[in-house]
């Protein structure tokens with residue numbers, strides 16, 4: 001694991017390559033959508049195994065979950081064995097069990113990576129925190145449990161049949177009986193020297209008031225009252241699940257020292273890694289979304305004149321080809337996000353063969369939606385598959401389609417289909433309605449010819465660039 005490095009891909013694949021006891025602090029905020037339908041989470045055997053990608057944030061029992069479960073049930077020496085066996089009996093083959101087996105695989109590796117004095121913070125919410133605590137007890141040992149921290153993020157909302165849900169849960173465990181904990185570093189009202197100062201001051205007034213006004217006890221508590229980022233917050237990058245940097249700064253200050261190594265295996269838009277950087281820690285982050293990695297580099301570190309090492313993102317056509325051969329889903333997601341404004345589809349199976357979608361900023365002329373669709377194909381070009389894509393475009397009245405291949409395509413059949421579909425007009429400009437575009441083009445410095453697209457996360461205009 002290298003310092004100042006962002007890794008693209010499934011964190012499990014990366015962490016398995018790293019040595020034992022190489023990090024001092026792990027913070028993880030894995031995908032979990034508490035608003036997900038409880039029938040999906042707890043429902044048993046829904047009968048339609050969907051091919052759900054890891055980051056879709058919904059969990060169903062499927063063949064991948066089943067493949068994860070079997071070894072854990074059989075391997076009595078696996079630290080997660082007892083907890084998973086118990087969950088299996090309690091929950092049956094459900095979305096929740098799928099989620100817990102996924103987490104178990106990764107948490108076992110996280111323990112291995114921690115130094116003997118290291119700590120782990122698992123950010124979750126009450127939907128699954130009770131199960132995750134048992135899982136962590138099983139993997140780390142119940143005696144290594146330190147805190148269940150409540151991050152109280154909002155004032156009560158309307159809830160008439162139960163108490164309003166206004167906090168996330170952060171489970172804090174240590175690897176062993178001696179661990180780093182700098183109570184003094186987080187006991188005083190907090191005033192970060194980093195650029196988020198104003199933001200923090202605005203967000204944290206309630207927390208600070210509570211600390212200042214209560215002279216009996218200034219030591220850190222197991223609750224942190226800190227509002228989530230407001231829509232217009234300066235620090236906000238438009239990444240849905242972005243956490244406030246002040247929250248991560250507290251955790252990092254408390255549980256690591258300058259020069260220590262901090263890892264975030266689900267780093268999203270980089271809150272942890274930028275906080276660690278500003279606090280003089282060494283750091284690494286992993287995310288399965290190429291968009292997230294680009295965002296961290298461009299919006300977090302470029303303004304600080306910091307260049308992070310990037311691993312796993314293809315640097316040339318040959319490495320793109322290798323990624324396509326080894327991890328097709330990662331390749332697809334990366335390829336789609338080369339086109340500014342497109343995001344990978346959540347579920348490969350339920351989106352009619354569409355791998356990426358985006359929205360144009362302006363309405364085109366004619367009877368089209370503002371939708372741009374894309375499909376990614378490897379291997380030999382097949383005209384029939386291209387036509388299926390054109391049908392999907394017609395179905396959605398998509399204004400623009402980008403058919404992405406690894407190598408350039410020269411097919412007379414495709415050319416005549418493209419000519420048949422003609423162009424669309426947006427304002428004063430015309431754009432071909434369908435474009436064949438390849439990763440070879442990308443590395444040759446050519447981008448598709450698109451009207452201005454809307455940033456999928458902020459809705460604002462986004463410019464294409466070669467990154």
Ligand SMILES: C[S@@+](CC[C@H](N)C(=O)[O-])C[C@H]1O[C@@H](n2cnc3c(N)ncnc32)[C@H](O)[C@@H]1O
Pocket residue numbers: 009010011012029030031032054055239241242243244265266267268269270271272286287288289292
């Ligand atoms: C809840 S978000 C993390 C948000 C982050 N704490 C922040 O402040 O930006 C979860 C992230 O995990 C990523 N992710 C999902 N599955 C992953 C996996 N298997 N390996 C690495 N990253 C993954 C998602 O792309 C998403 O960015």
